[in-house]
Amino acid sequence: xxxPGEEESGxxxxxxxxxxxxxxxxxxxxxxxxxxxxxxxxxxxxxxxxVQKQQEEEATLELVEEQQEEEAxxxxxxxxxxxxxxYPVEGEEAEAAGEENDSSKTTGGKSTYAEKAxxxxxxxxxxxEEVRNDPATDGKHTLITNRNGEEEWVLISPYLTKNxxxxxxxxxxxxxxxxxxxxxxxxxxxxxxxxxxxxxxFTSMKAAGVDYVMIRLGSRGYSTGQISLDENFKExxxxxxxxxxxxxxxxxxxxxxxxxxxxxxxxxxxxxEPYRAHVKYPxxxxxxxxxxxxxxxxxxxxxxxxxxTATFAEGIKAAGYVPMIYGGKEWLxxxxxxxxxxxxxVWLSQEADIPDYPYLYTMWQYDTNSVxxxxxxxxxxxxxxVNYSER
Numbered sequence: 001x002x003x004p005g006e007e008e009s010g011x012x013x014x015x016x017x018x019x020x021x022x023x024x025x026x027x028x029x030x031x032x033x034x035x036x037x038x039x040x041x042x043x044x045x046x047x048x049x050x051v052q053k054q055q056e057e058e059a060t061l062e063l064v065e066e067q068q069e070e071e072a073x074x075x076x077x078x079x080x081x082x083x084x085x086x087y088p089v090e091g092e093e094a095e096a097a098g099e100e101n102d103s104s105k106t107t108g109g110k111s112t113y114a115e116k117a118x119x120x121x122x123x124x125x126x127x128x129e130e131v132r133n134d135p136a137t138d139g140k141h142t143l144i145t146n147r148n149g150e151e152e153w154v155l156i157s158p159y160l161t162k163n164x165x166x167x168x169x170x171x172x173x174x175x176x177x178x179x180x181x182x183x184x185x186x187x188x189x190x191x192x193x194x195x196x197x198x199x200x201x202f203t204s205m206k207a208a209g210v211d212y213v214m215i216r217l218g219s220r221g222y223s224t225g226q227i228s229l230d231e232n233f234k235e236x237x238x239x240x241x242x243x244x245x246x247x248x249x250x251x252x253x254x255x256x257x258x259x260x261x262x263x264x265x266x267x268x269x270x271x272x273e274p275y276r277a278h279v280k281y282p283x284x285x286x287x288x289x290x291x292x293x294x295x296x297x298x299x300x301x302x303x304x305x306x307x308x309t310a311t312f313a314e315g316i317k318a319a320g321y322v323p324m325i326y327g328g329k330e331w332l333x334x335x336x337x338x339x340x341x342x343x344x345x346v347w348l349s350q351e352a353d354i355p356d357y358p359y360l361y362t363m364w365q366y367d368t369n370s371v372x373x374x375x376x377x378x379x380x381x382x383x384x385x386v387n388y389s390e391r
Contacts, residue, residue: 142358144330147289160338161360165385176209177366177383188212190281190382191372192250192365195231198376202243205374212246212281212384214347217268219252220260222295227267241278246389248281250326250347251312254296255287256304258311265315272321280389282324282363283316284347285309288331306337313344322388329357345386362386 135141135153144152171180179187189209193200194216202213215236218229230236240247251268255261272279287309289295297305313323325332326347332338338346338359346361351368362385369378 142329142333142356144333146330146334154333156358157339160342160358162358163360167354170383174209175370175372176381179383179385186385188246188384188387190214190363190384191375192216192380192382193232193236193375196377197232197379200236200239201374202239202245203374205372206243206245208373210245210372210374212248212389213240214248214250214281214284214382215240217249217251217271220254220264220296222254222290222293222297225254225256225260225296227264229271233271237275237278241275246280247275247278248283248324248388249279250284250286250324253285253287253308253312255308255312256296256300258307261308261311262315265312265319268316269319269321276320279321280391281384282322282345282347282388284324284326285312285316286326288327302335302337305335306340309336310341313341322391324363329355332357332359347382 136143140156141153142156144154146152165179169180170177172178176189177187178185178189188211190212191205191210192214205213213236215233216230217233218227220227237247237249249268249272251264253261253264255264268283272283287297287305289297300308309325313325316323322345324345324347325336325341326349327336328349332346332348345363346359347363347365348355348357348361349365349368350357351366355364355366363382364385365380365382367379367381370381372379372381
């Protein structure tokens with residue numbers, strides 16, 4: 001039973017329930033709208049980032065293209081700018097300008113950067129020209145060692161026949177040089193001998209591979225001027241004949257006139273007469289200075305020595321022998337005029353693996369103190385590129 005004034009409180013009324021439902025729905029809707037708004041903001045931010053990234057990439061690409069275009073353009077050099085003419089020369093350039101007063105007067109006392117650059121280019125061209133004209137590398141000069149030991153570069157004559165020997169074809173066998181072509185020996189081994197060589201065993205020498213001998217026939221005294229026969233000439237030439245070796249001879253000259261040259265040639269011819277049939281190799285003329293002493297020919301000019309040489313050679317040629325001129329590189333190039341002696345063969349004396357004498361020669365003395373069977377002392381070794389026995 002309810003007391004007066006007391007109301008029922010057993011549950012919520014419909015109005016309250018509807019109100020709670022409305023409020024909850026409102027809250028849910030509000031939360032949904034807030035969430036949607038946040039989603040849109042997030043999507044917008046990502047979109048903006050993507051747009052910004054594309055713009056940055058496009059800007060970078062444009063920058064790279066501009067750099068490539070800049071590199072492709074012709075480079076502007078400092079000397080191409082006219083404004084350099086506005087500035088006076090300072091420092092080292094002023095010092096250089098001081099050395100060029102005449103030029104400065106015509107340019108108002110100023111030197112442009114372009115002029116300095118041109119001067120440097122001209123100096124560089126001059127240096128390059130000097131390198132091209134270096135006698136050691138230009139192929140137009142050959143090095144001579146004079147009697148006093150001084151070296152001198154001498155111009156190679158374009159009028160003389162040049163040496164064409166291919167030294168890659170020279171082989172050394174048993175201590176003797178040979179010229180090999182297509183596996184075949186086309187050269188001849190020789191030895192030159194005199195009384196200074198001592199006693200020679202020609203049979204042993206031939207067995208060692210020697211093909212020919214150049215025997216000193218005689219000489220003229222470098223101080224007395226007297227002509228004499230080599231003390232061992234007769235023994236040497238008869239020994240070579242018995243060993244069936246090819247034979248040539250040489251004469252040491254100190255003639256100071258054409259008349260003395262004729263006298264020497266006649267002396268050689270007279271002493272060769274008994275052996276004429278056996279002398280197949282040349283008769284060589286050996287004129288040279290004396291070491292550590294003064295010789296008769298010291299006062300002769302180059303022209304004088306050339307005349308004496310030609311006179312002797314012509315006398316030998318007239319007698320039916322082959323004349324030859326013996327000498328070292330310095331003698332042949334400096335002391336006589338080869339242009340007037342081109343009709344005669346040359347016997348070069350130069351101790352070297354590869355001689356640098358530029359002109360034609362047919363015989364080469366490459367060693368003057370070698371060991372060889374048949375010779376007790378030092379042997380003078382030669383190689384000949386012509387078979388004179390068949391000429």
